[in-house]
Amino acid sequence: MFPPFTDEHDQLRALARDFAEREIAPNSAAWDAAGEWPHREIFRQLAELGLLGIRYPDSVGGMGLDWWYTTAFVEGLGHARNGGVVMSILVDTDMATPIIGEIGTEEQKQEFLAPVVRGEKIAALGVSEPDCGSDVAAIRTTAKKDGTDYVINGQKTYITNGAIADFITLAVRTGGEGHGGISLVLFPTDTPGFSVGRKLDKLGTRSVDSCELHFDNCRIPQRYLLGHENAGFYYIMTNFQGERLVAALTAIHSMELALGDAIRFGSERKAFGRPVAKFQVWKHKLAEHLASLEAAKALTYQAVQRMQTGEDPTKLVSMAKLFSCDLAQRVIYDCQQLHGGAGYIEEYPITRLARDVRLLTIGGGTSEVMKEIVWKWTEMGG
Structure with missing residues (x-):
């Protein structure tokens, strides 16, 4: 049978749909008009339902399921009728964190990924910059070694969850020009020197933030490097x-x-x-x-x-x-x-x-x- 949806997939889809229709859809118009939403509460409730760790292993509190369960989740969540809230949730579950599960150390998984699955931390993905969007190889934000730290300087833009994230999966330049000099690091947003700039006034997805982010001599430990340096x-x-x-x-x-x-x-x-x-x-x-x-x-x-x-x-x-x-x-x-x-x-x-x-x-x-x-x-x- 294709697609290979089982009763269990259908149950997860129904769970996500019921939550979306009950907790999000009735408020979508108001949240869109206000430009904000109760993100901490929604993430907490999703975590209680087990919906923030669908493909992540039990070691971080996830369910260890497959991509067809993620498909069912997205299909159910869409009934929220709020593209911004759906996007914010999917940034957290399927854009900023999968790479941690795939290449992160066990220490990184416990410090960053497990709290996301529990609904205690919110993640963002920091790639786009004022001078590069799809052209990832042109990233200019730098991370330079100093002792056991990286010192980060630069700017990101169009970052969904940028104003609410507890950490950012951040693309930085650690080497020379081009794609061979880019790395990924995990960046806690309570790091001194980090600031949220403008919250951008958008055509759509208005419930959630998309921001400019500034990094001014921000120090993070080199153990927050994801995978290998310059393989980002x-x-x-x-x-x-x-x-x-x-x-x-x-x-x-x-x-x-x-x-x-x-x-x-x-x-x-x-x-x-x-x-x-x-x-x-x-x-x-x-x-x-x-x-x-x-x-x-x-x-x-x-x-x-x-x-x-x-x-x-x-x-x-x-x-x-x-x-x-x-x-x-x-x-x-x-x-x-x-x-x-x-x-x-x-x-x-x-x-x-x-x-x-x-x-x-x-x-x-x-x-x-x-x-x-x-x-x-x-x-x-x-």
């Missing part, structure tokens, strides 16, 4: 596969929500004496989007399976992110258009959904970068 570019590229895959899964569920909303609205809203959804132009457009959604889901599930088997997932993950996230822009645009004037009013969820989904073709590697990766694999015969 490889680690980041590996870590990107999970980040891009959850972006594709998020796009798919966003489309499912939007299409469901559009069909319901179009069945009730009348124009010229009949429901809007009964006009051929909308029936055909929605039918086309439903078919495309299934194609996106099939491609993304193939990428999940590649992650699960341990084969190199890069080409399939890049295709899944490219196709699903680009498709989401078109699908949700049309769903908003079907709403007419209501689609421009904040009381309808489609408005927030349209804002939030825009990030998916940008964050974690732009669609243009995904095309470059897919073509590179094609040239290599992959």
Whole structure:
């Protein structure tokens, strides 16, 4: 059977969905308007349900499950109807911390990863800088050895969870120019010299922060180095596969929500004496989007399976992110258009959904970068 969802996967999906619909969705509009949310409480509750350590081992309090359980979790969590809160949670569980589980020392896992699984610490991923986003090899934030410490100087930007994180999985330059001089370190945010700069005013995902971060002669012990020095570019590229895959899964569920909303609205809203959804132009457009959604889901599930088997997932993950996230822009645009004037009013969820989904073709590697990766694999015969 494919996808190989069992009753246990369905139960975890239902658990995540119930939590999202009960604790997040009713508050989504208010949190979005306020630009803040009760992050500590939500993370604590997720930890109590065991949902912050799905793929992490029992030694750090996790459940030791597989990528299909993560898929079920993302699908259930999407019912929060708040792209920002969902993103903040997934940064914590699937972007900033997997690399700790994969290459961290046991000491690092107990100091940083285990508290995340317990809901006691929140993590952020610090890669993007004012002069580099997808061009990771251009990172300029430096970490220079001084005795048993690294002294860190530089700036990061567009960092989700930057204002609330207890630590950052931070990309720094420890060597020469280019990709061969980059390392990853674990950076506690209570380190002297660290400061949060502007909280950026964004188009979407407005419930959560995205910040500028400043590092001014910040000292951390060299034991906070993740893996090998100057091997950080490889680690980041590996870590990107999970980040891009959850972006594709998020796009798919966003489309499912939007299409469901559009069909319901179009069945009730009348124009010229009949429901809007009964006009051929909308029936055909929605039918086309439903078919495309299934194609996106099939491609993304193939990428999940590649992650699960341990084969190199890069080409399939890049295709899944490219196709699903680009498709989401078109699908949700049309769903908003079907709403007419209501689609421009904040009381309808489609408005927030349209804002939030825009990030998916940008964050974690732009669609243009995904095309470059897919073509590179094609040239290599992959």
